[in-house]
Amino acid sequence: MNLKVIGAALIAFLTFAVTPSYANETTDPRASTGGAQTLDDILARQKGLEVDDSFRRENLGRPENAQPTSGALGSLGGTSDSDIYRGIRYAEVDIKVSNSSHASEILVQDGGMNWLLTREQDIRGYAGFGIGGVLVALVAFYFIRGRMTIEGGPSGQTIERFKAFERFGHWCLAGSFIMLAITGLLLLFGRAILIPIFGHQANALIANFSIWVHNNIAWVFMFSLVAIFVMWVKHNIPNKLDWEWLKEGGGIIGNGHPHAKKFNAGQKIIFWMTIVLGASVSLSGLSLLFPFEMPMFAKTFGIMNAVLGTSFPEVLLPHEEMQYAHIWHAIVAITMIIAIIAHIYIGSVGMEGAFDAMGTGQVDLEWARQHHDLWVEEEQAKANSSPSSGQPIGQAGK
Ligand code: HEM
Numbered sequence: 001m002n003l004k005v006i007g008a009a010l011i012a013f014l015t016f017a018v019t020p021s022y023a024n025e026t027t028d029p030r031a032s033t034g035g036a037q038t039l040d041d042i043l044a045r046q047k048g049l050e051v052d053d054s055f056r057r058e059n060l061g062r063p064e065n066a067q068p069t070s071g072a073l074g075s076l077g078g079t080s081d082s083d084i085y086r087g088i089r090y091a092e093v094d095i096k097v098s099n100s101s102h103a104s105e106i107l108v109q110d111g112g113m114n115w116l117l118t119r120e121q122d123i124r125g126y127a128g129f130g131i132g133g134v135l136v137a138l139v140a141f142y143f144i145r146g147r148m149t150i151e152g153g154p155s156g157q158t159i160e161r162f163k164a165f166e167r168f169g170h171w172c173l174a175g176s177f178i179m180l181a182i183t184g185l186l187l188l189f190g191r192a193i194l195i196p197i198f199g200h201q202a203n204a205l206i207a208n209f210s211i212w213v214h215n216n217i218a219w220v221f222m223f224s225l226v227a228i229f230v231m232w233v234k235h236n237i238p239n240k241l242d243w244e245w246l247k248e249g250g251g252i253i254g255n256g257h258p259h260a261k262k263f264n265a266g267q268k269i270i271f272w273m274t275i276v277l278g279a280s281v282s283l284s285g286l287s288l289l290f291p292f293e294m295p296m297f298a299k300t301f302g303i304m305n306a307v308l309g310t311s312f313p314e315v316l317l318p319h320e321e322m323q324y325a326h327i328w329h330a331i332v333a334i335t336m337i338i339a340i341i342a343h344i345y346i347g348s349v350g351m352e353g354a355f356d357a358m359g360t361g362q363v364d365l366e367w368a369r370q371h372h373d374l375w376v377e378e379e380q381a382k383a384n385s386s387p388s389s390g391q392p393i394g395q396a397g398k
Contacts (some may be wrong), residue, residue, distance in 0.1 A: 030055055040110055047293075057090040059083065082393040091317060103292040103318035115323040120192070123327065127188060127334045135339045138345045146353040148252070155366035158394045159379060162356040170358055172224035173274075179217045181337050183210035188330065191348075218285055225278045228271075234273045235262040251371070262375045270343050276334045284329035288322070297328075365393060 020140035030038055036057060044051050061079030087093035098106050101379045140293050162170070188193070194203040242265035248258040250266050258264070263271065288352040298321065301312035316324070347354050368376045379392045 007251055017114060019023070026117075035059060050090050050118075052091070056086050057092060058093055060087045065360075096323040101292065106317055109317060109322055111317075111318040111320050115327065118327055119150065119188075119330070123330045123334070124188060124192060127185065127337075128332070130334055130338045131246075131341070138350075145252075150352050150364060151257075151370060152366065154353065154364040156395065158356075158362035159365050159368050159376060159392050160361055161368065162361045164361065167358055168362055169224055169227040171221055173228055176217045176221040176224060177336075177340065180214055180221055181333070181340075183214040183217075184330075184333055185337075186210045187214070198290045216280070216291060218289070221278070222282045225275065225282065227273050232263070232271060236268045238265075238268060241265075242268060257370045257373070259374050260372050261378065262372060264371065266346075268338065273336070273339055274370045277332050277339075281332045281336065284325045284332065287325040288329060291322060292318045297321050297324040328384055337375065362394065 027034075029040075030036065032038070037056070048215075062078070084093065086332035089096070089110055091106060095105045095107060151262070164247065179341050185208055190207050190210075191204045194206060195351050198206075241259060241261065245258040245260055245265040248256050250264060251257050252266070283294075283296065287296055295316070295387075296317065298314055298316040301310075301316075305312055305314065316378045353364050357363050366375070383392045
C-alpha cells in the first residue's frame, strides 16, 4: 500500500482517537440532559443570575410526534406530563378554572422563590442595618453635638405655633405610623426572631394581632396624611430661602440661626418625604389589602420605560404584581421609618423647646426667633394689622 495513504489514514485515526468525546457533542449545552436543566443552570438560578429559560418555556411538547391513537402511547398525543407542567409553570397553556378570577388561573408561579429570598435576605438586612444604623448615628450625634439649646435661655414669653386641630392631625399621623411601623416589623422579623425565642404559637398570636392592627390602623394613617397635606402644603413650597438655610447647615451643624419662615428647609424635606413616600406606601398597601384588585406595577413600569428609557417588564402576572407591591411597600416603609426616627429625635430630645410645638402648641418666643425668625415677624405683623385677632404673644405657664 502506498505509504502516503497509510500515513494520512494514521493521522486521521489519531486525530479522531485523541479528540475528547465532548468535542463531538453538539453546541447545545443541554444536550447531555436531553434538553432539560443542567447543574450550571440550577446553580446560576440559585445565585440569582439571569438564565435564559426559553429552552424550558418553549419546550411544551410536539404534536407531530404523537403516536397514532391506535398505538400504545397514543393518549397524551405529542405532549408529556412534564411538557404540561412546564406550560403551567410558565403560564403558556390555556387554563380553565371554575373560579372566574384571572389570578386563580395561575397554578404555578415561578417568581415566588425570588420574592421569598428578597424578603428574607435583602429586606430584612436593609431594615436591620438601616434602623440600627440610624439609632447608633443619633446616639453618636447626641454625644458629639449635644442637645441644641435655646441660646441665652428661654424668654418666658410664648407664641402659638400649632392650633389644636393641627396637633390632632399630627398625632393621628404619628400614632398610626408608629403602630404600623411596630406591627410591620413584627411581621417582617417574626419568623427570624420571635419563633426562635418564643416559639411558633406565640409568633402566630403576635402575627395575627399585628396584621389586624396593621390593616385597620392603615386607614387612620391615610386620612391623617391627607389632612396634614391640606393643612401644611402652603407653608412647604420650596423657595430661595431654603437654599440659604441648607448652605448654612440649618444651624444644626455649626451654631448659626439661618432665616426661616414657618417651616425651614429641613422640615420641608420631612414634609415632602412624608407626603410622597406616605402616598406610595398607602397605594402599595391598598394593593396588598385588596389582593389582585389594584394591580399598578405593570402600568407604572410602562410609564417609566417610556419616560426614562428603562426596560422593566410591562406585562406581569397577578401574583407578580402582588410580589412587587409587597417588596416596594416594605422598602418605602423602612425608608420612612429611618427618616422619621431622625425627625422624632429632633422633635424631642435633640432640641430644647421643640416638643412644646406639638405638645401644648405654645413655643418659647426666643426659640421661635432663633429657628423661625421670619415666621415670628409675620405673626406679629398679622396681630398688629388686625388687633381684634389678639396678640400672638403670651406668658409661659399661663
Ligand atoms: C413621637 C413621635 C413624634 C414627635 C415627638 C414629633 C414631633 C414633632 C414636632 C415637635 C413637630 C413640629 C416642629 C416645629 O415646631 O416646627 C413635628 C412636625 C411634623 N411631624 Fe412629627 N413627631 C413625631 C412623629 C411623627 C411621625 C411618625 C410623622 C409622620 C409619619 C411625623 C410627621 C411630621 C411632619 C410632616 C411635621 C411637619 C414638618 C416638620 O416639622 O418636620 N411626625 N413633629
